[in-house]
Amino acid sequence: MGSKFHAFMCPSFGFGHMIPYLHLANKLAEKGHRVTVLLPKKAQKQLEPLNLFPNSIVYDPVTLPHVDGLPVGAETTSDLSNSPKNVLYYAMDLLRDEIEEKVRTSKPDLIFFDFADWIPEIAKQFGAKSVSYQIVSAAFVAMFLAPGAELGFPPPGYPSSKVVLRGHDANLYSLFVNTRQWLFDRVTTGLKNCDIISIRTCAEIEGKLCSFIEAQCQKKVLLTGPMFPKPQEKSVKTLEDRWNHWLNGFEPGSVVYCSLGTHCFIEKHQFQELCLGMELTGLPFLIRAMPPIGASTTQEALPDGFEERVKGRGIVWGGWVEQPLILSHPSVGCFVNQCGFGSMWESLVNDCQIVFIPLLADQALTTRLMTEELQVSVKVQREDSGWFSKESLRDAVKSVIDKDNEIGNLVRRNHKMLKETLVDPGLLNGYADKFVEALENELNNTKSS
Template identity: 60%
Template sequence: MGGSKFHALMFPWFATGHMTPFLHLSNNLAEKGHRVTFLLPNKALKQLEHLNLFPDNIVFHSVTVPQVDGLPVGTETASDIPSSLEPLLMSAIELMRDQVEDVVRAVEPDLIFFDFAHWIPEVAREFGVKTVMYAVTAASTIASMLVPGAELGVPTPGYPSTKVVLRKQDAYSMKPIISIGPNFFERIAISLSNCDVIASRTAREIEGNFCDYIEKHCKKKVLLTGPMLPKTDKTRELEEQWSKWLSGFEPGSVLFCALGSQTVLEKDQFQELCLGMELTGLPFLVAIKPPRGLSTIQEALPEGFEERVKGRGVVWGGWVQQPLILSHSSVGCFVSHGGFGSMWESLLSDCQIVMIPQLGEQVLNTRLVSEELEAAVEVAREETGWFSKESLRDAINSVMKKDSEIGNLVRKNHNKWREALASPGLMTGYVDNFIESLQDLIVCETNHD
């Protein structure tokens, strides 16, 4: 690809689900010869170092998260704290403005990529630098934030969907957000309004109507990067413990459940999840953190559970190689929390998809896949947000039983979407077009000067 090489500065929200896609994007830029300076706190730097595929072109620059009242000492990322304290981390990051200005002054980037740090466009303007608000969540989530009431299912003229909305019974997923300074939604609104261009980690095939809606509403371009999943490392193999265990079962028979790195269930809901998996009668692997207030999985399991599922069921509290497990021939169903990264991984897999969202954004992703694309099934909940072992079992059985009408429908639709997304050149085409648009943005600015 021609065009002049540029230097991008990355400043993501300090949470794994944001830093990782920012780094995948950086790898794609670096592969084409562009330079990246990536701002990270020390702890995250050590965790992400191995994902930097182009260390000559991508330089990590460590920054210090200042201490603010109420934030536990040593907090650097969202993984260090419960979600109720995230607004305090946002406030701490706001105090990093001087550090960011020093880096901009020193490295002189052409572009700054950011998401929640709504003050970045102000800093960039002082230095004559262009800004890209990079939304790593679904375009449908951003679109729903733009319209009062749309996120609660209130009919809104021009809003592209009556399905990808939150409903009254989703109240459990909308955790109250205590904020200092602008609240979360105000930060997003300011970021969208003040950036030079919006970038979205999605594909037009899946969310084109939502991207058009954002463009129209914000009166600025929305550039698409595609899903930005990591390049598969052909040399990496599934850990022997899991490949050996999975190979003991029939093809397409194993249930794999993973609810993301930040989901921590209450003990009774955790037990309901385990019992629901048991009730299916199918082999299963559940990768999940210990429930709230407990330090191990073992102490939380239902009475007699381990004995009953011995040989066919495992509940695991540690990290697992999710993409490699999903691609194992024995795995036939993925029970997911509907995080955006997991959503793409599930669509690109051969597995049936069952979703149990935990947060508002995950609920919208779930509605996108289960109702708009009709490629998955959502687990039914009571008004309290509680899901029962029976509702989990029923959702899984509805897609796993051979003669199931729902199962056949979602499998047919899932195959259609997977083939569209996996078509040769689609993902690289997104990256090439994206980089070209960035080059045009920088050239326009230079000519304007």
């Protein structure tokens, strides 16, 4: 057992980033280490229940300074709605002096970060180790390490011809190109300058891609495994009565739950097509959705007459829900999501079948990994323009729900086998334990040298 350390965590201010960082903080605290998590003030209350070791994990709130384009009071990507997400990271950059002072005062041994590429400089200045902890897929990290790779042309040594962007991903690729430069600079600078690279993934899913990253960076890549809560941790909380009562009114495995993340990347007309597709399934459904682009609220974006037609079997909800608890309810049989890396993990460790509608380039890569390489899910088919129709959504859902569908049976079998591997306590504990041990060894070796 290594000596105990104190870790700082500086995740990007999006719930899809902060939540996995807190899962990791719990694992470090479980092993006797101290963690200070830097969070925006408003998010602290919402994330408080995730702290399972309040005596060892401290939430240290920070306030984002204003920058042009950042709405007043916005602190996370969920607050940005239709605003560009990069303004949040520009605001985070202005926290550098404040965070530097916190490091100077507290003298942590480790500092975890993802997009704040200046963290390694601060860590080095005060004798701490910097850890680039990427909660996105290894496929996405690998894409950043291949700046010469274009659409449909994987870089030399890239291990999969399936997990690449292709011609009909052009609409997603354009979003990737538009954000690539600022993201590319941050991610690659962080990977280049950090002391330790770590990724929330496992070799059973992305082993070859992790080896590619090691070769490109000439650094060992430490894997934390999925880093989701243990079943007993999740069971401590119960589903809200509102949703538990509603879901209890339907047959096991009959409800379709749909969520496209904590911020929306689809236009109002595409959102309406999504709603109509869910209606066409004829199944009970719950859509958790942020307001689409071009609408101020979720409700105003609904198709004409939609609520009346689906009353009693369909709900569109714009508020927060405990997604893991929704997915674990026995009535939920299908999960339609955008294949963000967090949603992907939650898909895999539950029994509901999986349908993906990728909205961004990293999600397209992960979708290809899931649907083509591992064959545990299906993808909603798109037209060349990138548009998906209500019929294509209906068909994708039906294919995994229908017990007589050949594709559905294939992904159901593969998903069941992969889930059994991923939820095995030996895998969860094995990755987490080896990761913490590697950190302890790294710090001990530094002290003894």
